[in-house]
Amino acid sequence: MTDRSSTLTAPAPVLAPGGKYVTGDDNLLITSYASIPNARIVISGRMLNEDGRPVPFRDEQAANSDRTAKTSVVRLATGWLTDVTAIVSGASAQLAQVFVRVDLVRGDGAGAQVLATLIQGALNAAQRLAWPGSMVTSMHAAGGALRSVLGTDPAANVEISETVPTGARWRVRALRFALVTDVNAANREVAITYDDGTTVYAEAAAGANQAASLTRQYTGAITGVRGAAATGSGISIALPDLTLLAGHRIATATTNRQAGDNYGAPQLLVEEWLEGA
Amino acid sequence: MRMICNSCRGEYDDVGPDGVLYFHACAPIIRARVRRADGTTAVVDPANVRQDDARIGDVVEERPDKRDENTARRDGDDPRQRVIRSEGKGATPKAGR
Numbered sequence: 001m002t003d004r005s006s007t008l009t010a011p012a013p014v015l016a017p018g019g020k021y022v023t024g025d026d027n028l029l030i031t032s033y034a035s036i037p038n039a040r041i042v043i044s045g046r047m048l049n050e051d052g053r054p055v056p057f058r059d060e061q062a063a064n065s066d067r068t069a070k071t072s073v074v075r076l077a078t079g080w081l082t083d084v085t086a087i088v089s090g091a092s093a094q095l096a097q098v099f100v101r102v103d104l105v106r107g108d109g110a111g112a113q114v115l116a117t118l119i120q121g122a123l124n125a126a127q128r129l130a131w132p133g134s135m136v137t138s139m140h141a142a143g144g145a146l147r148s149v150l151g152t153d154p155a156a157n158v159e160i161s162e163t164v165p166t167g168a169r170w171r172v173r174a175l176r177f178a179l180v181t182d183v184n185a186a187n188r189e190v191a192i193t194y195d196d197g198t199t200v201y202a203e204a205a206a207g208a209n210q211a212a213s214l215t216r217q218y219t220g221a222i223t224g225v226r227g228a229a230a231t232g233s234g235i236s237i238a239l240p241d242l243t244l245l246a247g248h249r250i251a252t253a254t255t256n257r258q259a260g261d262n263y264g265a266p267q268l269l270v271e272e273w274l275e276g277a
Numbered sequence: 278m279r280m281i282c283n284s285c286r287g288e289y290d291d292v293g294p295d296g297v298l299y300f301h302a303c304a305p306i307i308r309a310r311v312r313r314a315d316g317t318t319a320v321v322d323p324a325n326v327r328q329d330d331a332r333i334g335d336v337v338e339e340r341p342d343k344r345d346e347n348t349a350r351r352d353g354d355d356p357r358q359r360v361i362r363s364e365g366k367g368a369t370p371k372a373g374r
Contacts (some may be wrong), residue, residue: 037296045279066298068359150293150350152301154288156323161304166347184324201335247347253307253335257323265288277359 016158019048019080020104020116028074028102029112032140033274034063035168038097039091043074045084045131046231055079060089063098067167068277075107084118084131093124094145098128099274122274126244144171153265158181160263161251163197167277172242174221174269177252182260185212190253192220192237197247203242210235246275283366284344300346303365312333342366 020207032041044058060075081104088098102119107113118131122142126135151162160177164170181188187209195203208228220237228235245252252263278291293299309323311330320336323346344365351360 035297035322037298068348068360146298147293147295149297149299150290150306152282152287152289154304158285158287159304159307161302163300163302163345163347165298165300166349195337251303251304254323255332256326259322259324 005138008155016072017081022076022081024078025074025106027105027197029105030061031069031071031101032063033276034098035067036091036093036097039063040089041070041100042089043085046082047081050079054264085128086119087128088125095124095147096273099139108146113207131252139274144273145272146274149268151266154263156262158261160266161249164244164246164248166245169273169275171271176219177266178217180215181210183213184258186256191253193251193253195249204237204239206235206237207250208235279371280342280368281371282368284342303340303343304347306338306340308336310336
């Protein structure tokens with residue numbers, strides 16, 4: 001009778017009952033999306049090789065900062081994949097600013113066949129994702145990242161217009177801008193419009209006029225009500241609570257705008273999710 | 278870096294205060310559709326609306342030389358290769374910044 005303990009260093013399936021057996025043709029495909037600079041996705045984990053010995057691995061991917069997909073491959077040896085974990089290094093990110101997916105694939109390059117998705121979700125430098133353990137979640141599973149965005153300062157006689165960037169989804173929570181009117185007599189009324197890149201689908205009017213040679217500060221908020229200050233320069237606009245896709249625009253539309261009327265740069269508070277591009 | 282769009286003359290920073298890239302896109306041109314006192318309709322610049330005009334709507338037109346710095350996949354190439362959507366007249370760094 002053969003003593004098996006003397007021929008097998010460690011019976012791997014017993015040591016790693018939850019592991020996935022992978023061959024030398026199987027790899028990990030890392031796909032990331034990020035909106036911040038210098039984010040590196042650190043992928044680490046452990047395999048049990050055919051001798052039954054645990055072998056750690058670690059790899060990094062520098063994510064793109066323009067919300068476009070970045071892919072790279074982590075090559076695996078033959079054995080049992082037992083643990084994979086992902087975390088962000090090199091950047092301070094809010095949770096919705098970096099997203100990663102780790103697929104088990106057969107092969108490499110464009111022809112790689114996805115066999116399983118091990119990790120998918122948002123992460124940052126403090127919150128890891130892990131397989132096994134973490135749920136596979138979407139880009140919109142949690143709240144978006146809060147960002148204060150300084151927009152374009154338009155030339156005179158040009159409306160404000162901000163476009164939701166490629167690969168993003170915005171919920172505009174508030175915005176503020178100034179309008180300086182020229183000397184031409186006319187009552188201007190400012191409205192904030194939302195369009196899909198072509199057609200306006202929502203509009204919120206100030207409900208207050210601005211006459212010639214005045215400077216007024218406009219504030220829009222989704223929890224606000226419209227109204228004008230009695231003696232100050234503020235005018236409030238109630239914004240609709242909408243989620244805008246990439247390419248949609250937030251703009252002003254000014255009734256009786258005159259050639260010398262000049263908007264300042266808008267400051268927006270947006271909740272941003274990655275959309276993938 | 279502070280930039281000036283050569284198409285619309287708008288000014289913007291190409292990187293926001295939070296370090297996130299900013300992609301400028303020119304504002305469209307908004308014209309007023311008006312009904313004139315004689316009953317005809319016309320599309321005019323908002324600054325040229327007459328006192329006896331009735332404004333009946335807006336016409337949104339893209340600027341013919343619109344600049345849009347957002348990116349799109351380049352047809353026929355590696356899908357990872359992306360190009361700016363519309364160059365327009367380009368952008369110039371603002372002097373002194």
